[in-house]
Amino acid sequence: MGSTPPVFIGAEEVEKHLHRASLLLPALEAALANFSAGAAGGVVQPVRTVLPVPRHGGYLGVMPAYSAADDALTTKLVTFYEHLKDSSVPSHQATVLLFDPSNGTLKAVLDGSVITAKRTAAVSAIATKLLMPAFAEVLCILGAGVQAYSHYDIFTELFTFKEVRIWNRTKERAVKFASCVSGPVRVCSSAQEAVTGADVIVTATMATAPILSGDWVKPGAHINAVGASRPDWRELDDELMKNSVLFVDSRDAALTESGDVILSGAEIFAELGEVLKGTKPALPEKTTVFKSLGMAVEDTVAAKFVYDAWSAGN
Ligand SMILES: NC(=O)C1=CN([C@@H]2O[C@H](COP(=O)(O)OP(=O)(O)OC[C@H]3O[C@@H](n4cnc5c(N)ncnc54)[C@H](O)[C@@H]3O)[C@@H](O)[C@H]2O)C=CC1
């Protein structure tokens, strides 16, 4: 008797079963808290391996994780490229392999790009719910790529902003963003213009040098720093890093991968999971930075969610 081959769940199917990133919020909150609980939380997740592809300015990330609470075992393979000449190829591409944890059989191969976009935005939304100032009115997004769209979608679903602003290095992409999303967006000509007076800021660019200066940021604002995932890449300047209360998804990852954390020497106050568990306070009245690097266990719970929904319909 031959073994059952793995199923393939492509981007359209993933999108169908994960039409709103907010569907992942309960599973992600639990996964972040379990991760920060150490061995007792049952998350097994090494810091990812990132293999440079120097000739082409690319990177291959390998991201395995097991979550005991979900009894789910996955690994994501994600590539990201700095300067792609063909703009029809996305800068980030990903695949998630889902295994049967009881015997190691590969059960499914899932498109990982939609999962990456949605789980990253959902984690930023979790951070924002905990850390943003009371009465936040202005959302500012720096960058107009894949992550900008997924962040816009969940932030405007969960929160009520009076104004949403966007800035991108090339203005055409920002203009396109404003014309594609479902609500009004102000296109700004400079990052400073976009950031001034904003209560919640998302940085989601491929920048390798700071694009956000601390002296533009309103005291008490909350920043989700999503890009700059290499130890020598930056999105935020030293002033912002040093004068904010710094939250991360994983201390080990931040101290290995984040140029903003490593090069600024900023002190990490807490992991998001520690705030979710109640062992560290959130401090929403302070200026806060959530430095997101992305964790494999986020992909694990997202892939399980999609696979379970797909299985229920088949
Ligand atoms: N924290 C996490 O879990 C994850 C983080 N990321 C990171 O989020 C960032 C955005 O990812 P995507 O939206 O998928 O990328 P994308 O390629 O779709 O969009 C990137 C945007 O950055 C802009 N950009 C490129 N070079 C720039 C520069 N030097 N300065 C300022 N802007 C620049 C581009 O015009 C584009 O609008 C990347 O740094 C990526 O690695 C991506 C996935 C997960």
Ligand SMILES: O=C(O)C1=NCCCC1
């Ligand atoms: O978590 C992820 O997935 C990624 N994080 C940083 C950049 C590449 C993809």
